[in-house]
Amino acid sequence: MEILADAMVDTVELLLTVQAYNTHTLSEHELPPPIRRHFWNKKLRGVPKPLGVKVEDVCAIYGHSSEDVNRAVQSLPFVDVADFGSLSLTVLDVGLEWYKGKVDDERIVKNPAVAYCISPEKYERALKEVLPLHAERLWIDSMIEELRRELEEEAEEMLKLCTIVAPDEVMLSLEDIVLTDEQKENISKIVVALEHREYLSEVGLYDVGKVLFVGPPGTGKTSTARALSKHLKLPLLEVKLSMVTNQYLGETSKNIDRVFELAKRLSPCILFIDEFDFVAKTRTSDEHAAIKRAVNTLLKAIDEISLVRHGVLLISATNHPQLLDVAAWRRFDDVVWFPLPNEEMRREILKVVCKKIDRNLDFDELASLTEGFSGSDIRTAVKEAVLSALMEGRKELTQEDLLEAVKEFKKRLKMKKEE
Template sequence: MAQNLDALRLALQHSPDNAPLLMLFADACLDEGLMEEAEQSFQRVLQNDPANADARLGLARVALLQGKTSQAAVRAEQILSDTPTCAAAYMLLARIHITEGERSKARAMYDKGIALDASLADPGIEKDLRGVKPPEDEAPGRKRGAMTSSGSFIESVSEDSEDEGHPRGGAAFDLGLADFEKPKLNFSAVGGMEALKEEIRMKIIYPLQHAELFKAYDKKVGGGVLLYGPPGVGKTLISKATAGEIKANFIALGLHQILDMWIGNSEKNMHEVFELARQNKPSILFFDEVDALAADRRDLRQSAGRNLINAFLDEMDGAESDNDGVLIIGATNAPWHIDPAFRRPGRFDRTLFVPPPDEAGRASIIEVMAQKKPIGELDPRALAKKTEGFSGADLKAVFDIAVEDVMNEVMRTGKVIPLTTKDLIKAAGRHKATTKAWFESAKNYAMYSNQSGFYDDVLKHLGLLKR
């Protein structure tokens, strides 16, 4: 496969805009786990052909493989809004819903995909969905729409337009959040991040633990915190651990849980989420990939996407409700895509950079990860020295590679073989840090779009600004 990739790279040097060639190269990169190169190739196809469904679907597949299920779901739904007969998009949505445990929705998507193209039948998906029935169809007669790749909404009307009743019968929105709880996880279970933990204590935990002192100064407890940094560094984990530290309810949701095909319901979903947090305070409302929900309004062409952003801002302001005791945490890999209005006082006015762990942090993470593995001789410091720039997700990949390497022997002998430092260092040599590409992009923003000093922490981490 590596030889095939080299041949395709050589061919692209002579024909860099050849769409079929770019698609072949992108698919080959996906097979080899080269996500960044695959994404770049799909994007190059879309530069010349923005409507190319296969390339758009490719970006959705990349997002899913990177664990960005919300982004993958939105991309697939965008394709279906423009090309309702794209069977592969339905199949991808089925896989996404299975990943999230929503098997009834997955069944509906899978059945639609197979009805359009029976050759896409997948025995693995069918096994996962055995005995599962699709959900009941939603009520007819409503205007329906979906977000396009430009961030606008495309509206369509069903055949039966006489019934103008609420599509969900006036019932509370089912956002899949009924089972939220106070996490048992706390800072002791999070390896490294000591400097970040102290910042969170000062900016989040102490104000909530000593609310009476803040009330003496007429200062409300709560507000918004934005966590930004490379993917895989533990933004979600540290947010959940923060909730555990202060014994607050943790309500986590992604973009797909807010966006709704029914025009106007996305804003209602946003209100329902905030109301749920207000009714169960103290609570932490966690928005993953928040840049998708808080996109710069200048990038949106039509009003529907802008309306959702305005609704988000209104809820954060607590214009009609009391947000005291509700902390909103947003996590993003792309803070430069967030509307500046979200960083005004009272909104995401506290911003924390989440960097990859330093050597001591990596050693701590390695110790935590090793607790649930059969380990023989382990020197966390030695492995940490060999993994400069690795995120927590990268370190997990190192353990996964090491486990895969010993599994052949395990299966042959039927005995558990402990992992050693040598095994893990060997595995680390086969994995490249995924944070490097992020810092290449972040450096440009930090150097040339940093008038307010928003990205100074990135420059400090890169050694380009004195601490």
């Protein structure tokens, strides 16, 4: 009985959504992602209008059997079945009233198209809740396809330099990263600036949205950039500067332009430039002029790109702040420091890393024994402990396993230092 009730609600939701999409000036952005994905047309790079609904569409989107959907349709007096299984609402208002009686607000605000028919307030909320079209893998892929059509070889050159991450592919969320209060505040500031970028533009404050993450390796810089992508529902363009710096130095400046061009095409997005200090590394004097040109291109590109105008949030990261000169520092309106975690933070990181393992561990002891460990070191030590337990045929992780792994890791750290 419940399956039938679900199939009825889902059928009506789809019909309402499609009807709203067909008759109002709504875009793909206002469709819930599963519906958007189902009707997506690659060639159009969008969802065609008008849309029709068939029984098999309901089945594909919501995972019902056609038997259930057919029975659902028969139980709904205001749904009409035409030839070839085409469905429609005979009386829209009756359908809408029925639907409102069956679902709660939480479901309504996941569907901007239906919310649009109910109230402006719910519509506003739904627009904030729904995954934006530009954050979807299918949108990113269609942008890439268009890029390939338009630029051919050049597109390949661009795409080679970066990784493009869609927000819902990011596994880690901000809550999983242990941050200092100062880091939290800095990150909230980024979030607020992004939410209010139109206002900032109105009041003439364009210089926001360029952030530098600074700290030793393994302190969460990359993870935070990715988690921000998920949190802000913005795709992330990840670039390692070492990849951009071509062995043919003349190409390096060109590569930098390519990266920024790609970011603009992907916008709104986050451009994450890792290993930002790479260009600062001194080399032979022959290379010097070319490097200098590349650095200038990079600094100019950073000056020129804007969150307000292009919708690109720039995050750079470096493990070696001492390599950056004043000209580079000046480009960023915000610096977020990623220190090695103190004892309290190490305890929290241990808890996060062991979240799915066991609660019967003494994190206080481990936190005090891991002085000098980065978050990444802690993760590695836990992984080693889990593996050695598995090698003994155990899935139960003990405090001893962890202590042993920490001891081993410390030995390795010491060896590295002595190298």
